[in-house]
Amino acid sequence: MEKRENGLSAWQLAMMALGTVIGGSFFLGSAVAIRTAGPGIIISYLLGGAIVYVILFALSEMTVADPAPGSFRTFAQNAYGPGAGFVVGWVYWSGLVLAMSSEATAVSIILRTWLPNISLPLLGAVIIIGVSLLNLLGANQLSKLESGLAAVKLFAIIGFITLGVALIGGFMPGIEPVGLGAIADEPLFPAGIWGIAGSMLIVMFTYAGFEIIGLAASETTDPVRIVPRAITYTVVGLVGLYIVAILVLLPLVPTNVLTAEESPLALALLRWNLGWAGNAIGIVLVTAILSTMLAAMFGLGRMIRSLADEGHAPSWIKDEGNVPYRGILFSGVAMLVGLGLGFMLPQQVYLFLVSSGGFALLFSYAVIVATHYKLRRGNDCPPKGKCQLPGYPITSWLAFISILLVISSMPLVPGQGAGLLAGVLLVVLFSGIYAGQSMYQKRLVEKRPLVHRLQFEAARELGIEQEKLQKAKEEKDKNDIS
Numbered sequence: 134m135e136k137r138e139n140g141l142s143a144w145q146l147a148m149m150a151l152g153t154v155i156g157g158s159f160f161l162g163s164a165v166a167i168r169t170a171g172p173g174i175i176i177s178y179l180l181g182g183a184i185v186y187v188i189l190f191a192l193s194e195m196t197v198a199d200p201a202p203g204s205f206r207t208f209a210q211n212a213y214g215p216g217a218g219f220v221v222g223w224v225y226w227s228g229l230v231l232a233m234s235s236e237a238t239a240v241s242i243i244l245r246t247w248l249p250n251i252s253l254p255l256l257g258a259v260i261i262i263g264v265s266l267l268n269l270l271g272a273n274q275l276s277k278l279e280s281g282l283a284a285v286k287l288f289a290i291i292g293f294i295t296l297g298v299a300l301i302g303g304f305m306p307g308i309e310p311v312g313l314g315a316i317a318d319e320p321l322f323p324a325g326i327w328g329i330a331g332s333m334l335i336v337m338f339t340y341a342g343f344e345i346i347g348l349a350a351s352e353t354t355d356p357v358r359i360v361p362r363a364i365t366y367t368v369v370g371l372v373g374l375y376i377v378a379i380l381v382l383l384p385l386v387p388t389n390v391l392t393a394e395e396s397p398l399a400l401a402l403l404r405w406n407l408g409w410a411g412n413a414i415g416i417v418l419v420t421a422i423l424s425t426m427l428a429a430m431f432g433l434g435r436m437i438r439s440l441a442d443e444g445h446a447p448s449w450i451k452d453e454g455n456v457p458y459r460g461i462l463f464s465g466v467a468m469l470v471g472l473g474l475g476f477m478l479p480q481q482v483y484l485f486l487v488s489s490g491g492f493a494l495l496f497s498y499a500v501i502v503a504t505h506y507k508l509r510r511g512n513d514c515p516p517k518g519k520c521q522l523p524g525y526p527i528t529s530w531l532a533f534i535s536i537l538l539v540i541s542s543m544p545l546v547p548g549q550g551a552g553l554l555a556g557v558l559l560v561v562l563f564s565g566i567y568a569g570q571s572m573y574q575k576r577l578v579e580k581r582p583l584v585h586r587l588q589f590e591a592a593r594e595l596g597i598e599q600e601k602l603q604k605a606k607e608e609k610d611k612n613d614i615s
Contacts, residue, residue: 141276141352143359147366148280149428154342154371155286156425157239158335160398160418164391166335167379171323171388172316174332174379180535181336182372187532188498189343189364190522191505196346198512200356205344205501206439212507216567219445221500223563226436228493228556230464233429234471235490237261240422243415257472264423265465268430271456275431282424289417290374292410293398297381300405308405314384323388330538331545334491339375341494342425343367344501345432352455434461491549492540492556499536502529 141149167174195208206225210218241256248256268275296305303310322328346363353359378398385401399414438457440446450459505522506529522528544550 141273141359143362143366145276145280146346146353146359146363147370148283149276149431150343150346150363150367151283151287151370154340154367154425155283155290155374155421156342157236157418157422158341159339159375160286160396160414160421161239162335162393163339163379164395164397164400165393166332166339167382167397168388168391169324169335170328170332171321172319172383173322173329174336174388175376177329177332177336178372178375178379180329181333181340182368182375184337184498184532184535184539185340185343185371186368187522187528188501189346189368190361191529191532192344192346192501193361193364194522195505195508196360197357198508200353200360204436204439205497205504206436207443208508209500209504210443212504215443215445216564216571217500218443219440219567220560220563221497222436222440222445223566224493224556224559225497226433226440226464227559227563228490228496229429229433230467230490231471232490232493233426233433234261234468234475236422236426237468237472238475240419240426243419243422254472254476257475258469260423260426261465261468261472264426264430265461265468267427268434268461269456269458275427279424279428279431282420282427285420286417286424287370287374289414289421290378290398293402293414294377294381296402296407296410297378297385301381301384305405311384311405315387316383319383319388327545330542333539334495334543334545334549337495337498337539338491340371341491342428343371344494344497345428430461430464433464436460437463489552489555489559491552492543493559495536495540496556496560499533499540502533502536505529506533 166177170177192205196204199208199211206218206222209221237257237260238253240260241253244256245251245253267278270278299305300308301311301314324331346360346367382397382401386397386404391397391400396414396418399410399412399418402408402410402414434457437446437450438452438460441448441450441460450463452459506526509522509525509529540553543553
């Protein structure tokens with residue numbers, strides 16, 4: 134892929150990450166997590182932020198050392214072999230396609246209230262096609278659009294915090310000060326430690342999507358400087374906004390009245406007769422989901438192209454330019470298929486398939502931490518001494534174990550047990566496909582005459598040696614420049 138002369142800045146990269154992360158999972162799905170953990174949800178978000186911190190800086194170290202287009206998939210392949218790269222890449226891509234198909238369904242249902250004469254399948258298809266076409270504009274144009282959409286979501290959260298503080302402090306005309314409000318009558322941990330554990334899956338969902346920073350690193354001119362800065366912006370912005378927003382939310386509405394069908398932010402404002410603000414949250418919810426889909430498609434197109442470049446996906450998906458046109462269109466078609474399944478299959482079957490998206494993300498995060506641990510142990514710090522993860526290897530182990538615990542807690546939330554099973558089946562499926570493909574290729578080689586096999590082995594060894602020489606030359610050029 135050609136190097137950009139005017140690549141993404143740290144701010145653009147952070148806004149793209151925030152555009153992916155801050156979506157329907159926070160504006161809508163967080164209601165379930167808050168109801169499950171009660172006021173203790175603050176601890177859940179702090180724990181989630183700590184896990185995200187470790188994952189992001191582990192990813193940053195690897196990205197600074199090698200800003201490969203495939204990001205964590207390529208790193209896993211370098212650490213554990215081509216089989217790991219195949220499975221990780223396809224599980225992530227498949228899970229995200231299913232998750233974004235469900236997001237298209239969700240935003241279609243919301244838009245249907247304003248456009249009642251248009252069918253849900255048509256609305257969903259138009260949204261997916263629009264998201265795919267916008268991604269064809271390229272990273273620079275998309276980042277400008279994503280920055281605008283991300284800004285809308287950020288201002289919405291800041292606006293909610295401002296209104297909430299005014300309600301709590303008694304600065305709203307005609308409304309008595311809320312003070313401690315609902316939180317004064319609630320136990321801190323209504324469901325004990327199991328409430329915290331059960332909320333962690335959804336909390337991690339609200340942080341999900343930050344890996345876009347690694348996938349977009351190849352679109353920057355100076356990953357060594359830009360990527361760590363973008364990660365700092367993202368972590369500080371996310372954790373700070375989420376925790377402050379929930380601290381403001383808790384006095385305004387009892388946690389036991391929250392449901393997955395209504396945004397907790399909108400419900401809190403409607404409860405205090407600020408209907409206009411609550412309705413505005415509904416518009417922001419649509420913006421949030423569309424923004425998430427745009428940024429997710431950005432990552433999907435680059436992930437599938439990375440798979441194709443390694444021979445793990447059909448060769449016709451390959452693209453030589455900066456924009457993976459074929460990968461984006463292929464991912465868009467896959468999302469249309471997922472959307473169709475949502476309307477054709479029984480609801481419980483579709484939920485079983487879609488919920489695997491959450492597992493796919495958590496699985497990818499576990500792989501990022503495990504890959505970083507192995508590469509750091511074998512190669513020490515990346516070039517130029519950019520060791521960024523404090524407390525290694527203890528923090529790596531704590532993050533890895535925490536992710537496994539979050540995955541194992543999935544059955545604690547009704548409906549998520551199916552996601553765990555579906556995700557495990559995805560891993561088994563793609564592992565089986567890779568094993569079958571490898572055996573088939575081995576048999577083809579064995580059937581060739583001896584002279585052809587020797588020629589094949591010689592060509593393969595020559596290719597490996599040339600690749601090593603090329604990498605050594607590139608590393609020398611980098612050192613000479615620095």
